[in-house]
Amino acid sequence: MKLKIYFSVLFFVIAFSAFSQLKKDEVLLTVDNNKINANEFIRVYNKNLNLVQDESQKNVDEYLELYINYKLKLREAKELGFNKKDQYIKEFNKYKKQLANNYLTDNTATENLIKEAYDRVSYDVNVDHILIVLDANETDTTSVYNQVLGYRDRLIKENDFSNIKSQLHNGQTIHAEELGYFSGFKMVYAFENVAYNTPIGEVSMPFRTQFGYHVLKVNDKRESKGYATVAHIMVSNKQKDESIKPEERINEIYNLLNQGQSFESLAKQYSDDQSSAKKGGELKSFKSSQLGSVEFEDQAFALQNQGDISKPFKTAFGWHIAKLINKKPIESFDDMKSKLEAQVKRDARSKIIDETFYNGLMKRYSIPKNVDLSYFETILNDKVYSNEWSVPVSLDQNKILINFGDKQLTYHDFALYMESNQKQIAKKQSFNTFVNQLYKGYLKKRLLAYHEDNLENINPEYAAVLSEYRDGLLLFDLMQEKIWDAVKEDSIGLQKHYQENKGSYSWPKRIDANVISSSSKDILEKAKLSLEKGIDIDSIKSELNKNNIQNIIVSSGKFTKEDKALPEGFIFKKGISEIYIQNESYHIVLVKEVLEATEKSFNEAKGRVISEYQEVVEKNWITNLRSKYAVDVNQKTLKKVKKALKK
Numbered sequence: 042m043k044l045k046i047y048f049s050v051l052f053f054v055i056a057f058s059a060f061s062q063l064k065k066d067e068v069l070l071t072v073d074n075n076k077i078n079a080n081e082f083i084r085v086y087n088k089n090l091n092l093v094q095d096e097s098q099k100n101v102d103e104y105l106e107l108y109i110n111y112k113l114k115l116r117e118a119k120e121l122g123f124n125k126k127d128q129y130i131k132e133f134n135k136y137k138k139q140l141a142n143n144y145l146t147d148n149t150a151t152e153n154l155i156k157e158a159y160d161r162v163s164y165d166v167n168v169d170h171i172l173i174v175l176d177a178n179e180t181d182t183t184s185v186y187n188q189v190l191g192y193r194d195r196l197i198k199e200n201d202f203s204n205i206k207s208q209l210h211n212g213q214t215i216h217a218e219e220l221g222y223f224s225g226f227k228m229v230y231a232f233e234n235v236a237y238n239t240p241i242g243e244v245s246m247p248f249r250t251q252f253g254y255h256v257l258k259v260n261d262k263r264e265s266k267g268y269a270t271v272a273h274i275m276v277s278n279k280q281k282d283e284s285i286k287p288e289e290r291i292n293e294i295y296n297l298l299n300q301g302q303s304f305e306s307l308a309k310q311y312s313d314d315q316s317s318a319k320k321g322g323e324l325k326s327f328k329s330s331q332l333g334s335v336e337f338e339d340q341a342f343a344l345q346n347q348g349d350i351s352k353p354f355k356t357a358f359g360w361h362i363a364k365l366i367n368k369k370p371i372e373s374f375d376d377m378k379s380k381l382e383a384q385v386k387r388d389a390r391s392k393i394i395d396e397t398f399y400n401g402l403m404k405r406y407s408i409p410k411n412v413d414l415s416y417f418e419t420i421l422n423d424k425v426y427s428n429e430w431s432v433p434v435s436l437d438q439n440k441i442l443i444n445f446g447d448k449q450l451t452y453h454d455f456a457l458y459m460e461s462n463q464k465q466i467a468k469k470q471s472f473n474t475f476v477n478q479l480y481k482g483y484l485k486k487r488l489l490a491y492h493e494d495n496l497e498n499i500n501p502e503y504a505a506v507l508s509e510y511r512d513g514l515l516l517f518d519l520m521q522e523k524i525w526d527a528v529k530e531d532s533i534g535l536q537k538h539y540q541e542n543k544g545s546y547s548w549p550k551r552i553d554a555n556v557i558s559s560s561s562k563d564i565l566e567k568a569k570l571s572l573e574k575g576i577d578i579d580s581i582k583s584e585l586n587k588n589n590i591q592n593i594i595v596s597s598g599k600f601t602k603e604d605k606a607l608p609e610g611f612i613f614k615k616g617i618s619e620i621y622i623q624n625e626s627y628h629i630v631l632v633k634e635v636l637e638a639t640e641k642s643f644n645e646a647k648g649r650v651i652s653e654y655q656e657v658v659e660k661n662w663i664t665n666l667r668s669k670y671a672v673d674v675n676q677k678t679l680k681k682v683k684k685a686l687k688k
Contacts, residue, residue, distance in 0.1 A: 063682070144496055165263050239258075244258045272364045334357060431460055438451065546640060
């Protein structure tokens with residue numbers, strides 16, 4: 042997505058701090074008569090200091106040059122009208138809406154719900170449950186409520202839930218289920234509330250959700266299982282070596298484990314997960330539901346004791362063997378807070394936050410609690426029940442209903458809202474109830490819209506971040522057209538750059554080889570003898586891996602000196618190598634061919650050629666921009682900036 046990509050382009054963002062040694066509006070530089078004050082530059086510098094990987098860019102003068110380049114690009118984007126393009130405006134408004142959502146919320150209510158959520162994800166609750174399915178819009182619920190009350194009595198008096206389930210559950214109108222253990226966010230919020238607030242061994246009162254009426258019995262509560270740390274050996278579904286069949290290979294490795302070989306050594310030698318292989322297969326610890334693979338999580342948490350090893354199992358990524366390293370409790374509140382906040386804002390808890398925020402706006406803008414709406418009842422008639430009512434022509438379009446800020450809501454505006462929402466009225470609902478319900482929704486919608494429209498003037502932090510979005514998207518579009526896409530389409534320029542630098546694009550020296558590995562030196566000596574006799578690899582495997590005993594594993598392909606399958610310092614020489622030890626196993630290499638270092642063709646080097654040529658084009662472009670737009674740095678102010686940054 043653009044949002045992710047443009048952050049790599051946008052090197053400069055605004056933080057909030059003050060520097061008393063400089064005047065608020067003291068100008069550091071001008072770019073084409075656009076003044077940039079010193080404190081803005083200092084904020085930008087400090088904000089990005091820890092993000093800078095090139096130490097030279099921490100030098101104020103060097104950083105100032107980058108900052109000037111950034112401002113020049115923005116000036117060029119506006120000069121070329123990128124900020125007026127329909128696509129840019131559409132994208133910006135989309136991001137603006139997303140950003141505003143973060144500021145249209147009540148932080149106190151959010152914090153309380155996050156703390157509640159942490160308490161709940163820290164514990165699992167075990168529940169038996171009865172549900173009578175009921176349409177969410179049904180208002181006549183007395184008989185259903187009384188029916189559920191009867192089921193509640195049974196849950197209290199009878200200890201055998203399986204008997205109740207067998208008599209009640211039909212899977213359609215009535216559900217009687219043993220839900221087992223679950224934790225926060227696994228059920229709808231209303232259900233979760235009752236489950237966690239009902240003491241162990243007790244039965245709740247009937248309660249309603251969008252699914253119908255429920256009653257539940259809490260059987261147990263326990264601490265969360267927390268986190269598991271495991272190591273794994275993975276054989277990917279995608280193999281460069283066509284001779285490797287993933288399921289067959291994982292079973293070969295599993296046989297070696299059962300024959301006493303080290304899990305860590307086999308992971309280093311054979312696991313296709315390069316990031317964990319070098320650590321003996323060890324993964325970072327994870328909590329249930331954290332990974333993208335349910336199959337992997339289930340297998341990992343099923344391991345009970347440290348050192349336990351699973352049987353081979355399959356996921357979407359390939360075949361695995363997992364080993365339990367340790368388990369630990371759930372994280373601290375501070376560690377989980379940001380994740381919990383995101384979850385809170387995604388589920389029904391968000392309605393509580395919204396309502397609290399709305400009540401705050403009512404106070405902020407001094408909205409009266411009681412407004413006389415009796416007039417609107419008088420203009421309604423029975424046509425509203427068939428969605429055919431329309432606003433009377435005689436209604437005064439300018440009469441004011443309510444004021445807040447510089448906004449005026451008229452009788453006519455609310456009447457139009459009633460007309461467009463009349464389908465919400467129930468057949469037997471009174472006009473009074475209908476008008477009052479609609480007014481609440483109408484006022485909330487108009488008030489939130491007004492606050493959002495003025496947010497940039499109300500909230501300095503929002504205004505700053507919005508400016509960041511605005512410039513970042515603008516810069517992305519400019520760079521895409523002027524550099525990234527332009528370079529890709531410049532076939533002549535790319536070929537020229539390749540020809541001028543082709544000596545730096547090359548394949549390293551490699552070997553086309555078979556690597557035979559075994560935990561037994563004697564077995565490997567037999568394999569070596571067979572190779573010397575000219576026996577093919579498949580026949581050797583068949584001969585040595587008999588009776589479901591995995592004596593050898595063969596890896597085939599093209600290897601560089603850095604490849605993990607080869608020993609350090611391995612000499613590239615055609616023929617059969619000596620036996621060597623690596624990762625607690627024995628290995629021999631049949632080198633079929635030594636492939637000398639060769640230059641890459643244009644197509645083979647294209648990715649790197651494009652990247653390098655983009656840098657050349659951008660450098661020349663910046664030079665032209667510096668000629669096109671006047672840049673002036675106030676050296677006196679720059680000295681003050683340097684002094685301020687040293688403190």
